[in-house]
Amino acid sequence: MTDLSADHPKESSAGRVEVRERIQRRSAPIVPAGNIAGRALVLVIAIMTFLSCLTFGAVTLVRDTASVWENQISREATIQIKPADGLDMEAALATAAEIAAATPGVTGTRIVDRDATARLLEPWLGAGLDIEALPVPRLVIVTIDEVNPPDFTALRTALAGKLPTAGLDDHRTWVDRLVAMARTTVAIGIAVLALMLAATVLTVVFATRGAMAGNGHIIEVLHFVGAEARFIAREFRRHFLLTGMKGAAAGGAAAILVFIVFSWWSSRNMATPQADQATALFGHFAIGWAGYLGVFLMVLVIGVLTAATSHATVVAFLSDLDARQTDTG
Amino acid sequence: MIRFENVGLRYGMGPEILRDITLQIPERSFQFLSGPSGAGKTTLLRLLFLSLKPTRGLITVFGKDRARIPRSELPLLRRRIGVVFQDFRLLDHMTTYENVALPLRVRGREESSYRTDVTELLKWVGLGERMHVLPPVLSGGEKQRTAIARALIEQPEILLADEPTGNVDPQLARRLLRLFIELNRLGTAVVIATHDLGLMDQVDARRLILSGGRLDIYD
Numbered sequence: 158m159t160d161l162s163a164d165h166p167k168e169s170s171a172g173r174v175e176v177r178e179r180i181q182r183r184s185a186p187i188v189p190a191g192n193i194a195g196r197a198l199v200l201v202i203a204i205m206t207f208l209s210c211l212t213f214g215a216v217t218l219v220r221d222t223a224s225v226w227e228n229q230i231s232r233e234a235t236i237q238i239k240p241a242d243g244l245d246m247e248a249a250l251a252t253a254a255e256i257a258a259a260t261p262g263v264t265g266t267r268i269v270d271r272d273a274t275a276r277l278l279e280p281w282l283g284a285g286l287d288i289e290a291l292p293v294p295r296l297v298i299v300t301i302d303e304v305n306p307p308d309f310t311a312l313r314t315a316l317a318g319k320l321p322t323a324g325l326d327d328h329r330t331w332v333d334r335l336v337a338m339a340r341t342t343v344a345i346g347i348a349v350l351a352l353m354l355a356a357t358v359l360t361v362v363f364a365t366r367g368a369m370a371g372n373g374h375i376i377e378v379l380h381f382v383g384a385e386a387r388f389i390a391r392e393f394r395r396h397f398l399l400t401g402m403k404g405a406a407a408g409g410a411a412a413i414l415v416f417i418v419f420s421w422w423s424s425r426n427m428a429t430p431q432a433d434q435a436t437a438l439f440g441h442f443a444i445g446w447a448g449y450l451g452v453f454l455m456v457l458v459i460g461v462l463t464a465a466t467s468h469a470t471v472v473a474f475l476s477d478l479d480a481r482q483t484d485t486g
Numbered sequence: 487m488i489r490f491e492n493v494g495l496r497y498g499m500g501p502e503i504l505r506d507i508t509l510q511i512p513e514r515s516f517q518f519l520s521g522p523s524g525a526g527k528t529t530l531l532r533l534l535f536l537s538l539k540p541t542r543g544l545i546t547v548f549g550k551d552r553a554r555i556p557r558s559e560l561p562l563l564r565r566r567i568g569v570v571f572q573d574f575r576l577l578d579h580m581t582t583y584e585n586v587a588l589p590l591r592v593r594g595r596e597e598s599s600y601r602t603d604v605t606e607l608l609k610w611v612g613l614g615e616r617m618h619v620l621p622p623v624l625s626g627g628e629k630q631r632t633a634i635a636r637a638l639i640e641q642p643e644i645l646l647a648d649e650p651t652g653n654v655d656p657q658l659a660r661r662l663l664r665l666f667i668e669l670n671r672l673g674t675a676v677v678i679a680t681h682d683l684g685l686m687d688q689v690d691a692r693r694l695i696l697s698g699g700r701l702d703i704y705d
């Protein structure tokens with residue numbers, strides 16, 4: 158042996174045990190766990206996932222709400238009977254309800270009674286209104302079988318025959334408007350979601366490439382100590398899959414937390430004007446299982462995307478190393 | 487083991503850096519590769535290490551024509567060649583021990599199977615006490631010896647060292663040289679690139695002198 162080894166006399170057995178123990182700790186990962194670029198990558202992924210999930214949740218919410226509006230409003234029609242001289246309003250209401258109930262496709266009728274009518278008018282005319290003193294039109298609410306709606310024209314003609322002052326409002330105008338509005342809103346939402354996802358994909362790709370840029374020397378060293386391209390790519394893929402999932406899971410969890418807090422807030426403030434306003438607009442603020450599934454998928458996709466980007470970067474780097482060889486050769 | 491026949495190399499469209507190099511590195515041989523700075527020593531080492539392809543000429547490595555070796559087979563051949571880079575190329579996030587064990591780890595070997603080998607080798611190069619230290623804390627000479635140990639851990643058939651004594655004092659340089667001679671005695675062919683004449687004078691070995699892109703061999 159050379160005198161190099163002579164510089165270090167044989168260690169005592171105690172020292173040897175200690176050395177052995179120290180060796181037995183887990184070895185460092187081939188790709189270093191965290192540097193600044195790596196941490197920035199986790200943060201960027203977390204933020205982008207959070208925003209994407211929020212957008213996704215919002216779109217789901219709007220879509221659900223829109224279909225609820227549509228269904229609720231198209232489930233009902235209204236017969237309005239205007240008062241006229243010599244008209245027995247109660248009898249007219251009963252007749253109208255009868256005619257409506259006899260029409261196929263109508264599942265039920267309900268006469269809005271005096272008290273309810275008074276309550277409807279209360280915001281405009283104040284409390285303690287004597288409804289008899291005013292020529293107030295009265296309403297019959299007709300519930301419709303959505304699957305098999307009645308022939309509104311026939312119903313209208315039948316009503317006009319018996320009660321000239323009755324009118325039928327099938328809410329068609331409103332439904333059409335709402336449907337158009339809801340569809341536009343959903344379309345805009347999907348467009349925003351598409352943009353958001355595209356931005357997330359690009360950000361994740363560039364941030365991963367940024368984090369990878371600092372790892373060129375590791376790839377090179379592994380290459381020179383005889384590591385196969387497969388091995389190098391696998392190490393990086395695994396590392397970046399974890400990094401991506403970590404960031405995406407944090408972002409997704411934050412988004413879910415926001416949804417939960419909102420839904421808790423809206424259920425707690427059920428009867429307050431703000432909550433009523435929110436409920437009127439959005440229904441109950443909950444994204445449902447589809448929303449949570451979407452968040453979960455998003456986390457998975459972003460993790461895979463990060464891993465795929467790092468894989469592509471390693472492969473590109475290695476073929477670049479080889480290309481440098483062929484360039485000169 | 488490695489044979490060059492009329493090998494020439496140019497980078498891109500530039501002038502030929504190496505011209506008509508014909509040489510042979512036999513098994514168990516010991517040689518210095520020398521010449522003035524910029525003469526192409528590192529380039530020649532890179533050709534030996536299969537990290538460059540020649541522009542012309544024939545290179546035979548372990549009996550195989552370099553030009554016909556598929557890319558997927560290169561890592562397997564590189565494992566039979568140990569390299570000590572001029573700038574060491576140690577991974578800063580791994581300890582001395584882990585750096586030296588890296589070539590075994592990339593082969594997928596279990597840590598328990600090589601732990602003793604690595605420990606022994608580190609003691610042999612005098613780094614028994616510095617096994618669990620990260621490279622930034624090591625001195626130049628310690629980094630050098632770590633790099634050498636990493637090149638040796640797989641018991642390569644040939645060791646290429648680029649200026650292995652460039653960063654150390656003459657005393658340590660002599661000790662490293664003795665380490666290489668010892669290694670050679672154990673059966674590894676050694677090529678040491680250096681422009682340190684003092685170092686070469688200490689050993690009576692074959693000298694490959696590069697100048698102006700041409701190679702002269704003094705046996």
